[in-house]
Amino acid sequence: MPGRDAPPRRGIDPDRGKTWLRRALPIVLAHKWTFAVALGASFVSLLLQVEIPRLLGTDAIDKALVPSVDQALRPPSQRLPAAHFHDILIHDVVIVLVLAVLAGLCGFLSRRYLLATAYRIEFDLRNIIYAHLARLSFGFYDRVQTGQLISRANSDIRSTQMYLTFGPSIIVQCLGAVVAFGYMLAIAPLLALVAMAAMPFIYVATVRMRSVLFPVSWLIQSRLAEVATIVDENVNGVRVVKSFAAEGRQVNQLAAAADRVRWAYVKDADTRARFTPLVQNLTQLGMAFVVLFGGYLVIHHHLQVGTIVTFSFWMVMLQAPFQMLGMLIMLGQRAAASAQRIYEILDEEPTVVDRPGAVDLVGCRGDVRFDAVGFAYASDGPAVLDGFDLHLRPGETVAVVGRTGSGKTTVGRLLDRFYDVGSGAVRIDGTDVRDLTLASLRANVGIVADEPFLFSASVRDNIAYGRPDATLEEVRAAAVAAGADGFVRELADGYDTVVGERGYTLSGGQRQRLAIARTLLLNPPILVLDDATSAIDVQVEQEIHRNLRRLMEGRTTLIVAHRLSTIGLADRVVLVDGGRVVAEGPHAELLESVPLYAEVLAQADQGAGEGEPAGERV
Numbered sequence: 133m134p135g136r137d138a139p140p141r142r143g144i145d146p147d148r149g150k151t152w153l154r155r156a157l158p159i160v161l162a163h164k165w166t167f168a169v170a171l172g173a174s175f176v177s178l179l180l181q182v183e184i185p186r187l188l189g190t191d192a193i194d195k196a197l198v199p200s201v202d203q204a205l206r207p208p209s210q211r212l213p214a215a216h217f218h219d220i221l222i223h224d225v226v227i228v229l230v231l232a233v234l235a236g237l238c239g240f241l242s243r244r245y246l247l248a249t250a251y252r253i254e255f256d257l258r259n260i261i262y263a264h265l266a267r268l269s270f271g272f273y274d275r276v277q278t279g280q281l282i283s284r285a286n287s288d289i290r291s292t293q294m295y296l297t298f299g300p301s302i303i304v305q306c307l308g309a310v311v312a313f314g315y316m317l318a319i320a321p322l323l324a325l326v327a328m329a330a331m332p333f334i335y336v337a338t339v340r341m342r343s344v345l346f347p348v349s350w351l352i353q354s355r356l357a358e359v360a361t362i363v364d365e366n367v368n369g370v371r372v373v374k375s376f377a378a379e380g381r382q383v384n385q386l387a388a389a390a391d392r393v394r395w396a397y398v399k400d401a402d403t404r405a406r407f408t409p410l411v412q413n414l415t416q417l418g419m420a421f422v423v424l425f426g427g428y429l430v431i432h433h434h435l436q437v438g439t440i441v442t443f444s445f446w447m448v449m450l451q452a453p454f455q456m457l458g459m460l461i462m463l464g465q466r467a468a469a470s471a472q473r474i475y476e477i478l479d480e481e482p483t484v485v486d487r488p489g490a491v492d493l494v495g496c497r498g499d500v501r502f503d504a505v506g507f508a509y510a511s512d513g514p515a516v517l518d519g520f521d522l523h524l525r526p527g528e529t530v531a532v533v534g535r536t537g538s539g540k541t542t543v544g545r546l547l548d549r550f551y552d553v554g555s556g557a558v559r560i561d562g563t564d565v566r567d568l569t570l571a572s573l574r575a576n577v578g579i580v581a582d583e584p585f586l587f588s589a590s591v592r593d594n595i596a597y598g599r600p601d602a603t604l605e606e607v608r609a610a611a612v613a614a615g616a617d618g619f620v621r622e623l624a625d626g627y628d629t630v631v632g633e634r635g636y637t638l639s640g641g642q643r644q645r646l647a648i649a650r651t652l653l654l655n656p657p658i659l660v661l662d663d664a665t666s667a668i669d670v671q672v673e674q675e676i677h678r679n680l681r682r683l684m685e686g687r688t689t690l691i692v693a694h695r696l697s698t699i700g701l702a703d704r705v706v707l708v709d710g711g712r713v714v715a716e717g718p719h720a721e722l723l724e725s726v727p728l729y730a731e732v733l734a735q736a737d738q739g740a741g742e743g744e745p746a747g748e749r750v
């Protein structure tokens with residue numbers, strides 16, 4: 133059996149032509165032994181539970197209690213000693229006790245292993261999905277709403293798991309009931325049929341109850357999620373709410389959502405209140421018929437009293453599977469829908485993957501070439517780059533400048549293979565990036581993104597994200613280089629300070645400096661700076677620029693320049709327009725000779741005037 137943290141051993145069957153259940157089978161089979169123990173123990177426990185009423189009824193009552201009562205009617209000389217009946221009684225009770233203990237033990241084993249199987253299947257499904265999500269390319273994340281996808285995946289995983297584990301368990305319970313019914317038929321066939329008379333009604337009532345309850349339970353889930361979203365937005369967006377004095381509106385919005393949850397809960401309680409007593413009373417009614425018809429048989433000496441007692445116990449056992457069969461059908465429908473949604477993710481193929489024969493990028497010199505690159509985000513979408521040529525010599529810093537939406541950021545993304553080019557090629561040291569392993573490519577190309585993402589972890593862990601084994605000295609050196617050391621030292625716990633969710637406890641500038649430190653710790657020979665300093669004030673920016681200049685030395689750096697000041701870092705500027713490079717050279721030269729360049733910079737100046745924190749937009 134795998135350890136708790138063992139990765140899943142099998143994934144789903146990739147054959148899309150198979151039914152959802154057959155596709156999920158490998159995951160269940162990976163735990164077949166735990167599952168078999170659970171089901172086996174459950175079956176044995178049920179057999180023992182079938183046997184106990186038989187012993188009590190047909191043995192203890194019919195062979196000890198009823199004959200002992202009969203004794204009173206006989207003359208004393210013909211009576212058997214009371215000890216004779218005591219012995220039978222005690223013998224039966226001891227056996228019942230032993231069986232009960234064994235049944236309890238089997239019940240324990242079955243629950244223990246069934247739940248273990250359930251959670252292992254859930255663990256596997258969750259890991260398989262997460263591992264797959266991690267493999268999927270950026271194109272997928274552009275299309276789907278990731279947050280919703282993940283939260284939906286959670287409830288889908290749960291309902292699929294429930295059916296996969298509890299489905300077979302319910303079937304085993306039904307088998308136990310079949311055995312009990314077999315006994316009933318063997319002992320008193322007519323009475324057995326009478327006992328079964330109420331069962332179809334129990335089944336129908338339960339199916340009806342579930343058919344109302346299931347949609348309501350979905351409703352409750354989605355409405356709770358709605359409330360959670362409103363609370364989350366109110367907490368995260370508290371500054372906006374308060375600054376617009378919109379507290380009252382928000383509270384009303386929450387009250388309305390909470391009322392919708394209340395309605396769904398009341399509907400749920402209402403349904404249960406109506407159906408649960410009905411199902412219980414149907415069983416009692418069935419028992420009444422058994423006593424009536426069984427009593428008639430007893431009076432006419434066709435049956436013994438104990439059999440009625442035994443049958444009453446068995447009827448309680450029989451009604452459970454009839455209730456659960458209804459549930460099984462509902463669970464099945466829900467699980468089928470859930471599994472389809474899970475498969476939608478798992479069937480999605482990553483588009484950017486290691487090609488067969490891909491080689492590691494070793495000893496990277498940092499020579500970068502874009503050769504006639506053509507690219508569109510969607511196959512039927514407009515071309516973002518079209519015949520884009522650019523050569524960055526080792527150690528050179530080049531700023532890409534262009535109008536907003538001209539494809540500057542895209543150039544950086546293609547270099548790190550976030551997306552693959554549609555035509556042409558991006559080469560590093562002469563090798564097409566598609567012929568390099570992704571891991572080695574990304575270890576050699578460091579990206580400092582426009583909106584740095586920090587994890588809810590310590591400053592140290594955030595900086596060391598790409599190299600978790602880095603020493604504190606190395607982390608500090610990177611922070612010093614990125615100009616972050618000063619403010620980190622002033623934080624309550626220094627490098628051990630946990631930054632809040634996504635780093636919101638830090639200022640924009642501080643977050644960016646940590647992101648720069650994180651990339652610098654990797655020491656990549658090629659850097660992509662996506663205007664990483666856009667949220668930093670002029671003074672800090674100058675300091676960072678000093679640091680960056682020192683650090684860019686010896687590295688090939690592509691600056692995705694959205695701001696004028698960043699251009700100053702570059703040895704050379706290229707102007708992008710219409711998806712290709714239309715001019716290149718030093719800033720001053722371009723400014724003088726290329727009207728479009730001056731125009732783009734002028735627009736950037738306007739952008740700066742419209743609320744940019746510092747510097748000018750490009």
Ligand SMILES: Nc1ncnc2c1ncn2[C@@H]1O[C@H](COP(=O)(O)OP(=O)(O)OP(=O)(O)O)[C@@H](O)[C@H]1O
Nearest residue numbers: 274509516535536537538539540541542543694750
């Ligand atoms: N993930 C995406 N999916 C689809 N289209 C995208 C995606 N990212 C960018 N685009 C589109 O591609 C074009 C180029 O975008 P890109 O971000 O490269 O421009 P940019 O020059 O960096 O712009 P800005 O200066 O405004 O940041 C734009 O029209 C944009 O709408």
